[in-house]
Structures are given as C-alpha cells and as structure tokens.
Amino acid sequence: MKTALLGYGVVGSGVHALTKARPEHGVTIARVLVRRDIEAVRAIATRDFNEIVSDPSIETVVEVMGGEEPALSYVKAALRAKKNVVTANKLMLSLHYAELISLARENGVHLAFSAAVGGGIPWLTNLLRVARVDAVESLGGIMNGTTNFILTAMQQGGADFAETLAEAQRLGYAEADPTADIDGLDVRAKLALSCDVAFSQMADAAAVPALGIRHIAAADVALFQQLGLTCRLIGKAERTEAGVAAYVEPMLFAADAPEAGVNGTGNIISFHCTGLGAQSFFGLGAGQSPTASAVMQDLIDTSAGTTAFDLARCNGAFLTDASSARHAYYLRTTAELPAGLAVRPLGKTPAGNACITRPLPVSALHALVQDCLAADRSAFAAGLA
C-alpha cells in the first residue's frame, strides 16, 4: 500500500522506521510532507501537499503533524481524493469528528486513529469492538502521562506544584507551554474521542467541563496522604438517566483502586459494560515506539480493509452536559462557600480552608470552582471517586 506521511517528527519518523523494519506488511512510505530539509527522507520529501493529494498511486495518508490547521485541511482534501487516512491527532479529531467521519463515509475510505488516545495502548480499538455487542455504562481513567508524573512526584517527594512542573519540563515529560496538559485540555480531547466511539455520539470537546491540576498545593497532597487517598487527573464519562455525562477533573482514589497504583507517566483507561463488566488497559500512553506501533496497526488493518473503526455506527446525537453526574468533592479555598456545602471540615492549610462537600452535580461544582478562583487564584478541588 503506497502511503504518504504528513510530518516527520517523533511519530512520523517512528512510523517510517517500522514500515521499513516490517516490509512483510506491504506498507511503503512513498512521499513525506516536510517544511524543512530532512536528510533521512530527502529523496521522497516534498513541501507541496498537492503533489501528494493529486498522486493517484498514493492510497493512504498518515497525518502526524499535529495541531488543528493545516492538518484538518489536508486530511479533508485527502478524504475527498478518496485516500484512506490514519491519524494520531486527537486535537483535530475531537474538534471535527462528525465532519471527518461523514467525509470518510461519503468517499468510501477508511479513517483510523488508534494512536490518538493512549498512544500504543489498544484502547480505542477494543472500545469499538466491545461497543458492537455490549452497552458501555462508563469509561475513563488516567489519559495523560505528564500530569500523572507531576502528581506522583508531588506525592512521593512532597514538593510543590511549580517545582515539580519545572522538573517534569527538565526531564522532557512536560512541554515548554504545559497548558494543554495541566489544565486538562489534552484529556478532554481524548475523552471526547472515546465518547464518540463508545456511545456513537458526538462529544463537543469544548463543552466538556475540565478542571486541571494547576492549583494543587503540597498541603493538599499531604492532606490526601493523611486520608489514605491518591490524587489523579481523570477523564470520565458515565451513562446517567439523562444521557451521557462527560467531565475532566482531579479525583481522589483509595489505596486499593487501580488508578492509585499507576505512577509516573503511566496511563490506565477502563470501560464498564453491561455484559462484559469492567476491563482496564494499562501502559505507556505516549512515546515514539508505542505510538508508531499503533499507527502501524491501523495501516495494516487499512491495507486489509478491516479497521475496527466502524464509521457507520455514529448517529450524530450529542452528549448531555455534566449536570447529571454527581459526587462529593475535596475543596480548598480562602473564598467564602455557600451555606450547607461543606459536610466535613478538614481544617486550615497554608493555602486556605479544606473540606469535603456534600454530593454535587459535576457541572455545578466546576462552576463553583470558577467562582472561587475569581476571589482566590489558588482554589483547588478534586472529586471523590
């Protein structure tokens, strides 16, 4: 299968190496779109996407540039030109899922994206398979290695957030601009995409409420340890009476929960189905080899015409908001709280009073935290799992 790569960075170069190491699968990288000279692919490189999209011999395009544009325009053009597309781009997919699925359907080509959630963890493919024969009741877990590294290091070393983030950046686990990771936006994109495939619905990623870990303090982590709890950043979607509610927030787990045992850059993502029960998928959610491996799996399946990505299932219904899911929260702030909200005071920390709240709708708590942040720039909340 003659294939073109769009982008030759960490994932793109890994995919190229894997196709060469495994020639028996018949996937050949014939062209590579670059924006600077890269010696390793000079003979097949082009800076002009039109050379790729207008070449009838290229059957499949692998988009591993990242970002929303120009990736989106290139992917749409490739689908319109009746080329299969394999992509690892969770941001682009989570924002334009409906449109891209429709385009692939209309043009009778494959659109596969195993690597977009969990890197090399076979999460989306298994979620798709189980959703064919079972009802997914809930899904979610630790989907971001950067924030899991930070939370683990704070728990093990007692350092504050800023210091731990700087260490993660020094080690190459966090980007220079850490916003997408620490504010939960990366998890939000992955969660939306997981909802798209599990519930046959379109999740509007921008509408999924997300609380990150930017304001967690060493004093919070010390309190969690006293309570025997472990904090992890979680993306979660659950079927409720009103529909499917999806949200991203820090959550506190008891020591025997699987999430509490996932340390460093590890990921764990689980689903719970009516018939099958619970299954969890654990491993490294990023990195060159794992991610290239997932892209290669999609290429092999695309070549055989058998990807698990059953585009016909998606019915276009939208998720409800997160007001139908509810649970208690840890909340720490110097801001004044509504009467009756705190049911268990946890005392004073250097960053404000801490308490456990009564059970609240997720969207109400997220709105309350935004109100608290207006008065206290360090307010922090975490759900009780």
Ligand SMILES: NC(=O)c1ccc[n+]([C@@H]2O[C@H](COP(=O)([O-])OP(=O)(O)OC[C@H]3O[C@@H](n4cnc5c(N)ncnc54)[C@H](OP(=O)(O)O)[C@@H]3O)[C@@H](O)[C@H]2O)c1
């Ligand atoms: N890395 C991972 O572990 C991982 C895991 C799961 C999913 N992903 C996803 O995979 C995608 C790629 O990630 P990555 O880590 O490989 O990123 P990366 O190392 O930054 O590579 C992206 C490459 O695309 C090139 N590029 C960007 N815009 C371009 C344009 N307009 N024309 C031509 N080339 C362009 C960049 O060129 P320059 O080199 O010139 O900047 C770079 O080589 C992203 O969507 C990411 O979210 C990555």
